[in-house]
Amino acid sequence: MKIPESEIFQNIFYEHYPIVRRKLVALIRDEAAADDLAQDVFLRLYRNPPDDPAALGAWLHRVLTRIGYDYMTKKARERRLQDKQELFLGSEAAPPTGEDVMLRKLDQEDVREWLDELPERDRQVLLLKYSGYSYAEIAGELGVKAPVVGTLLNRATTRLRKTATKSQPQID
Incomplete structure (x- = not known):
């Protein structure tokens, strides 16, 4: 599928954005992050559209799922790092006066x-x-x-x- 015209892309965006965003909110449970990730999904669509226009819905679902799971993995890694830092910094007591x-x-x-x-x-x-x-x-x-x-x-x-x-x- 080639998206030569921005008007075609806009129509696809307006038609599929609410569904993509809703699925991302359900997956990651963070509305603000879901907005950002939905934009990433459509940016990927704009840069590298699927070959078959009939498979657009499946392509969007696959990409949004991958982006959502990558986001959750990144957040889990950040939480573990933060927990380690808090544990490390919390265990370092100030030297006694x-x-x-x-x-x-x-x-x-x-x-x-x-x-x-x-x-x-x-x-x-x-x-x-x-x-x-x-x-x-x-x-x-x-x-x-x-x-x-x-x-x-x-x-x-x-x-x-x-x-x-x-x-x-x-x-x-």
């Missing part, structure tokens, strides 16, 4: 003092738990049965809270 470092050290010193006031078994069970040991590993280290570890942790945590509360300055 001097104040943050000092506060963390003071907190650690307070916790050490509170742990020193606890009985040895309570201190051990808490240190093992917060060092990443499992209940089974803690039981092995302390020489107790695994079901007892939960009770020991609960009691040690309660004692640590009481110790921390006692040593807090009272504000009047």
Whole structure:
């Protein structure tokens, strides 16, 4: 099919544009993008029309489908890239300020003092738990049965809270 006259092309455009646009909206679910993609479909028609004028509808459908899927693939790739960038940039924490470092050290010193006031078994069970040991590993280290570890942790945590509360300055 040769489209020598712009009037012929305009007639084809006005006749098929609403259908092409509607199919693209249904495919990609974005009306603004569908408008742009429909223009691309007709630009391809203008530059490289099908050989058989009777196959125009099928040709338009094939081209709009290909353009729509290419668009969705591009958008998916952009989303994945954006997600990776957000993940990368979000995981990069700003370096701690001097104040943050000092506060963390003071907190650690307070916790050490509170742990020193606890009985040895309570201190051990808490240190093992917060060092990443499992209940089974803690039981092995302390020489107790695994079901007892939960009770020991609960009691040690309660004692640590009481110790921390006692040593807090009272504000009047």
